[in-house]
Amino acid sequence: MASPLGHLRRLAPTTFVTLAVLLVLAASAAALVVVYRTGGSIITQRERAEALAERDLLAEVDQEQGLATLVSSVARRARFSAGGERYGLFSESGAPLAGDLMRYEPGFTDADWRLVRVHGTDPASIHVVTTVMPDGSRLVVGRDRSNIRRFERSILEGFAAAFLIVAVAGFVAGYIVNARILQRVDAIALTAERIAAGDLSARTPVANPNDPFGRVAASLNAMLERIEELMTGMRTVTDSLAHDLRSPLTRMKGALARALYDGATEAERLDAIEDAHSQVDHVLATFSAMLDIARAETGLSREMMQPVDVAALVEEVADFFTPIIEDAGQSLSEDLGAPAIALVHEALLRQAIGNLLHNAAIYAGEGAAVTVKVETLGPSIQITVADTGHGVPREHRGRMHERFVRLDPARGTGGSGLGLAIVTACAKLHDGTLSLEDNGPGLRAVLQISRSHARV
Amino acid sequence: MSGRVLLVEDDADTADYVAKGLREAGFTVEHVGDGRDGLYLASSSAFDAVIMDRMLPGMDGLSVVKALRAGGVETPILILSALAHMDERVSGLRAGGDDYLTKPFGFSELHARLENLIRRRGGKAVETVLRCADVVMDLLSRKVTRSGKALDLLPREFKLLEYFLRNKDRVVTRTMLLEQVWDYRFDPHTSIIDTHISRLRKKLDDGYPTPLLHTLRGVGYRLSEAP
Numbered sequence: 001m002a003s004p005l006g007h008l009r010r011l012a013p014t015t016f017v018t019l020a021v022l023l024v025l026a027a028s029a030a031a032l033v034v035v036y037r038t039g040g041s042i043i044t045q046r047e048r049a050e051a052l053a054e055r056d057l058l059a060e061v062d063q064e065q066g067l068a069t070l071v072s073s074v075a076r077r078a079r080f081s082a083g084g085e086r087y088g089l090f091s092e093s094g095a096p097l098a099g100d101l102m103r104y105e106p107g108f109t110d111a112d113w114r115l116v117r118v119h120g121t122d123p124a125s126i127h128v129v130t131t132v133m134p135d136g137s138r139l140v141v142g143r144d145r146s147n148i149r150r151f152e153r154s155i156l157e158g159f160a161a162a163f164l165i166v167a168v169a170g171f172v173a174g175y176i177v178n179a180r181i182l183q184r185v186d187a188i189a190l191t192a193e194r195i196a197a198g199d200l201s202a203r204t205p206v207a208n209p210n211d212p213f214g215r216v217a218a219s220l221n222a223m224l225e226r227i228e229e230l231m232t233g234m235r236t237v238t239d240s241l242a243h244d245l246r247s248p249l250t251r252m253k254g255a256l257a258r259a260l261y262d263g264a265t266e267a268e269r270l271d272a273i274e275d276a277h278s279q280v281d282h283v284l285a286t287f288s289a290m291l292d293i294a295r296a297e298t299g300l301s302r303e304m305m306q307p308v309d310v311a312a313l314v315e316e317v318a319d320f321f322t323p324i325i326e327d328a329g330q331s332l333s334e335d336l337g338a339p340a341i342a343l344v345h346e347a348l349l350r351q352a353i354g355n356l357l358h359n360a361a362i363y364a365g366e367g368a369a370v371t372v373k374v375e376t377l378g379p380s381i382q383i384t385v386a387d388t389g390h391g392v393p394r395e396h397r398g399r400m401h402e403r404f405v406r407l408d409p410a411r412g413t414g415g416s417g418l419g420l421a422i423v424t425a426c427a428k429l430h431d432g433t434l435s436l437e438d439n440g441p442g443l444r445a446v447l448q449i450s451r452s453h454a455r456v
Numbered sequence: 457m458s459g460r461v462l463l464v465e466d467d468a469d470t471a472d473y474v475a476k477g478l479r480e481a482g483f484t485v486e487h488v489g490d491g492r493d494g495l496y497l498a499s500s501s502a503f504d505a506v507i508m509d510r511m512l513p514g515m516d517g518l519s520v521v522k523a524l525r526a527g528g529v530e531t532p533i534l535i536l537s538a539l540a541h542m543d544e545r546v547s548g549l550r551a552g553g554d555d556y557l558t559k560p561f562g563f564s565e566l567h568a569r570l571e572n573l574i575r576r577r578g579g580k581a582v583e584t585v586l587r588c589a590d591v592v593m594d595l596l597s598r599k600v601t602r603s604g605k606a607l608d609l610l611p612r613e614f615k616l617l618e619y620f621l622r623n624k625d626r627v628v629t630r631t632m633l634l635e636q637v638w639d640y641r642f643d644p645h646t647s648i649i650d651t652h653i654s655r656l657r658k659k660l661d662d663g664y665p666t667p668l669l670h671t672l673r674g675v676g677y678r679l680s681e682a683p
Binding site: 303319348351 | 541
């Protein structure tokens, strides 16, 4: 695109356009051959009919008015011939009596529209009809090939003109179409180049979402949207991961320093080592949660899905969490309903429900009533964990799904900040959703999962 | 406890660490670093347990386990792996492993699980009554007594105590409880197990002179008469 010449070369019709033009040319040539063959045969048929009529007329002249009149008739016709007519009247012995054919060719005998080569001053191949008169003289009426030649010439000229028109129009159209395609491809390529250069916000303009390029641009934009979302997510995750690992590692370092301190008693050392040990567990738990989220988000865990009674699973998890909910001064009630069988990733779903209950235990506060409910709603199963605690302000609810987000850093409880991110990933894996609603008062977390897993 | 253990692990450091620990604990350890050798040894000679790494040269650990099970070898197998996804544990157990432990692990965790595996195989007889000191659990009537007095346990406490009674005098780690009692894979807030234990302990030991449920620092718990 640097020089005008380069730009023009870029515009040159592609092989595809050239091929299309050649195809059109070949098709018109074939059409012309067909026209030529049918047209030629029509002309020949007509000439033959004319020649026969003329012969009959001249034979009648001979019959009614005698040979002398025939001779003059033939001579006159030969003189005024304009459309390639040829005549010859020969005596029984073959001597020319009248007409422009001066030599009796052997091929004339009994000819009924036969192509005969005539010699003499003007050699040519002509079609002839020969009749023998009652007195023995022979009348030859013929047509040379000038009409056919004229027809051929006009066909050729027509073809040349058509060729020229198609070629010129084809290449002009090719240039125009190319220019338009290039314009839009350039817009898409430019976007890709801007992305490659680091500008993730670049998008391709969509002129008309229904035409092919609009479709490409629209899906490209959707893809870029998703990539940007993932990249931003990834950046947040790595930043937070670095930040999140720093504190347990710092605590671990402190604990180990305490254990190494010369004046420490055996009991203090053990305490310090146990502290370091639990920090390592914390780091490992964070890592495995990250891995589980990543696997669930990419759908890799799909092969682990199997039919499970979700109501029974929720009951088990609720039973497991009852002691800590009770220790937090809260009460737990269950409304499980009938068995709800679904194709689920059991371990992940267990984890997700556990995280919701655990969140309630930690954040709902003393005196809150926690309820867990399982309902089958058409094609999906809805698991609700609701509390009557402090709730979460509306403006924070959207952020809660994200990884490492802890709404109240002052109330840090040592969690990884990954709890709801796991629930969200679980919902996504099961083609469902997690919504956080106001329970008035309190928070209601609704995990909806698809019963018949469509995508396998 | 003693026994003959086959360790199939290609990483020399891990193998030395595990083999040394097991020998100190009284086990006889055979160590090979290749999957095929492991398969050959495990199928040709009798072991009390096999510790099998997943990523092995020659033949991967899961294939060895599948081959052994297909060949009718019923030795308990503990699978070791650096793959920590919850999916990996399930696929390890589906292949025929009896337990699954993720690297990095503490030796006490491995030791506790290994003893649990070996003992589980030994105790094939169907027991209807479990005992420890003066605690008696009747599995049929689902009643528990201590010194003849009935203990009023919730079903989840019954389940937990049953697990302890079946592993009497052995170390039980938090993750073993999580996985084997509640089928829960990982708990970032391990205090939940402590909560369950302290509730059980309150009903089991409060008011009796000898405590039975002991906490072992940094390792787990043990149910035994001896402190």
